[in-house]
Amino acid sequence: MRGLPAAILLLCAGVSLHAGADEQRARVNYMLNCQGCHLPDGDGTADRIPRLKNFVGYFLHSEDGRAFLINVSGVASSPLPDSELAELVNWTLLNFSKPQLPVPFQPYTAEEVAELRKNPELDPESRRKRILAELQKTAPQLAIPPVAE
Amino acid sequence: MKIPGFACKSLPLAVALVLANSAAAQFEPDPLGLTRELPAVYPQSWIIAQDASFFHPNDGKFIVLDAADDSQHGRYKGMFNGSFVAQLAIAESRPEMYVVETFHSRGHRGERTDVLTFYDKRSLAPVGEVVLPPKRALTLPIKFSLQLVDEERLGLVFNLTPATSVSVVELERREFLGEVPIPGCAMIFPTGQRGFSSLCADGAMLTVHLDAQGAVLSTERSETFFDAQADAVFEKPAMHGRMAHFPTFLGNLISVDLSGDSPVIASPWALANGVEGGWRPGGVQPAEADSAGQVYMLMHPGGAEGTHKDPGSEVWVFDPEARQLSARIALRLPAISIELTRGESPLLVATNINLNLDVYDAGSGNHLRTLADFGQETPLVLHGAR
Numbered sequence: 293m294r295g296l297p298a299a300i301l302l303l304c305a306g307v308s309l310h311a312g313a314d315e316q317r318a319r320v321n322y323m324l325n326c327q328g329c330h331l332p333d334g335d336g337t338a339d340r341i342p343r344l345k346n347f348v349g350y351f352l353h354s355e356d357g358r359a360f361l362i363n364v365s366g367v368a369s370s371p372l373p374d375s376e377l378a379e380l381v382n383w384t385l386l387n388f389s390k391p392q393l394p395v396p397f398q399p400y401t402a403e404e405v406a407e408l409r410k411n412p413e414l415d416p417e418s419r420r421k422r423i424l425a426e427l428q429k430t431a432p433q434l435a436i437p438p439v440a441e
Numbered sequence: 442m443k444i445p446g447f448a449c450k451s452l453p454l455a456v457a458l459v460l461a462n463s464a465a466a467q468f469e470p471d472p473l474g475l476t477r478e479l480p481a482v483y484p485q486s487w488i489i490a491q492d493a494s495f496f497h498p499n500d501g502k503f504i505v506l507d508a509a510d511d512s513q514h515g516r517y518k519g520m521f522n523g524s525f526v527a528q529l530a531i532a533e534s535r536p537e538m539y540v541v542e543t544f545h546s547r548g549h550r551g552e553r554t555d556v557l558t559f560y561d562k563r564s565l566a567p568v569g570e571v572v573l574p575p576k577r578a579l580t581l582p583i584k585f586s587l588q589l590v591d592e593e594r595l596g597l598v599f600n601l602t603p604a605t606s607v608s609v610v611e612l613e614r615r616e617f618l619g620e621v622p623i624p625g626c627a628m629i630f631p632t633g634q635r636g637f638s639s640l641c642a643d644g645a646m647l648t649v650h651l652d653a654q655g656a657v658l659s660t661e662r663s664e665t666f667f668d669a670q671a672d673a674v675f676e677k678p679a680m681h682g683r684m685a686h687f688p689t690f691l692g693n694l695i696s697v698d699l700s701g702d703s704p705v706i707a708s709p710w711a712l713a714n715g716v717e718g719g720w721r722p723g724g725v726q727p728a729e730a731d732s733a734g735q736v737y738m739l740m741h742p743g744g745a746e747g748t749h750k751d752p753g754s755e756v757w758v759f760d761p762e763a764r765q766l767s768a769r770i771a772l773r774l775p776a777i778s779i780e781l782t783r784g785e786s787p788l789l790v791a792t793n794i795n796l797n798l799d800v801y802d803a804g805s806g807n808h809l810r811t812l813a814d815f816g817q818e819t820p821l822v823l824h825g826a827r
Contacts, residue, residue: 329603340602340603340604341602341603341604364624365624365625365626365641365642366625368625368643369625369641369642369643370642371642371669371670412624412625412641412643412662413624414622414624414647414660415622415624416604416622416624417604417622
């Protein structure tokens with residue numbers, strides 16, 4: 293009986309960070325490295341800082357989108373080591389944008405992040421538009437909101 | 442006589458009246474409506490003190506001063522404005538100065554407009570403007586937020602929204618050309634003929650070359666050469682031509698040659714090598730170079746985590762080629778910013794902690810005079826006039 297609440301919690305969580313992930317560390321890393329710009333609840337600011345909340349998960353429906361999330365400079369150039377950065381991005385996706393994620397959600401690994409962060413994106417605005425326009429065509433069922441010009 | 446002695450007392454008055462009358466006869470009133478002009482190229486001893494008006498930044502000022510003049514009225518040459526922590530660049534090839542500034546339609550609020558304002562060096566009058574995307578970085582004044590490249594044909598403005606980019610302005614036609622993204626990187630260090638470099642969060646340098654229309658010709662990322670966590674570089678190098686000497690928080694110097702297409706980054710060396718006391722660089726404008734290429738650095742003892750903005754009690758003079766400390770100047774008062782005047786016998790001008798300007802002979806280190814009462818409040822950054 294004692295184990296029941298924990299089991300329920302796990303069931304409710306549905307998708308979880310990969311083994312060994314430390315949710316509290318990810319949250320604190322978000323506070324220290326990201327929320328100054330993206331704001332505590334991932335809202336961003338109109339037309340200046342993209343909204344993570346209920347949005348960022350869409351990118352994982354595209355291979356280039358998956359790479360893009362690590363290539364953006366705020367992620368690629370963060371001072372965090374690869375393993376903590378992978379943990380943080382996984383936490384960001386699950387915490388802010390779970391409904392938009394593909395099922396099953398495949399978390400980033402430290403190795404994947406290490407490789408991708410070597411190439412910071414030099415023109416994020418254009419690439420973002422390209423990826424989202426492509427997804428709007430190839431995956432209309434996602435009903436991604438229109439991308440602001 | 443009701444008042445004894447009146448006649449006697451009135452005598453000096455009578456004399457004075459007579460004298461005044463004859464003075465009036467000779468008095469030539471000053472002609473009114475005369476406007477004096479400043480020279481198109483400012484003398485070597487002039488500086489421009491940038492008063493950011495820290496406590497009410499809408500009202501920033503640039504004050505033109507002759508640092509070599511001992512008289513208060515003689516050294517004050519004029520003043521022009523810069524709204525909302527403006528940035529200044531001074532041309533050499535034409536009698537112009539550029540101020541990038543910000544206005545809001547209702548003063549402190551309302552729609553934001555960023556402009557590059559063109560000032561005539563002779564009249565200190567605004568003679569033109571180019572409206573920019575309202576994105577410029579609103580930071581304390583820093584010279585590397587506004588730079589001129591391509592023999593002063595292009596003006597580059599650093600933007601931070603917080604996505605970072607650079608706005609490009611054609612200065613002869615007074616036209617906005619476009620915007621270059623520099624994600625994760627900051628500041629503008631002129632590079633080669635028509636390019637610039639920026640410092641990136643991951644410790645690399647991003648170098649962008651432009652064509653005459655301001656479009657990107659090439660982009661290149663250097664190897665990482667500093668670690669922002671372990672020993673960050675100041676984003677305020679001492680510039681000598683295209684040589685950028687970057688001090689680091691822990692007190693190293695990294696010289697980067699930006700004269701070619703790609704930055705050539707030299708190995709770091711310790712500024713206070715062999716000197717006791719934990720000396721480190723610090724301040725608002727901590728490092729400058731003179732015309733001969735000597736590097737001057739505001740230094741404070743007992744450096745520790747977080748002291749990189751502390752005032753310096755000494756200015757150290759380095760020969761960056763020999764990697765040697767060549768002189769130490771003990772300041773009359775600790776200072777937050779320094780500048781050197783041009784020429785062979787430069788003056789060292791320092792904004793001291795009372796926010797007055799101390800002028801030293803840069804060669805001997807002797808304190809010569811203090812410039813106070815020129816209408817300043819917070820002269821945070823000093824620009825050697827050209």
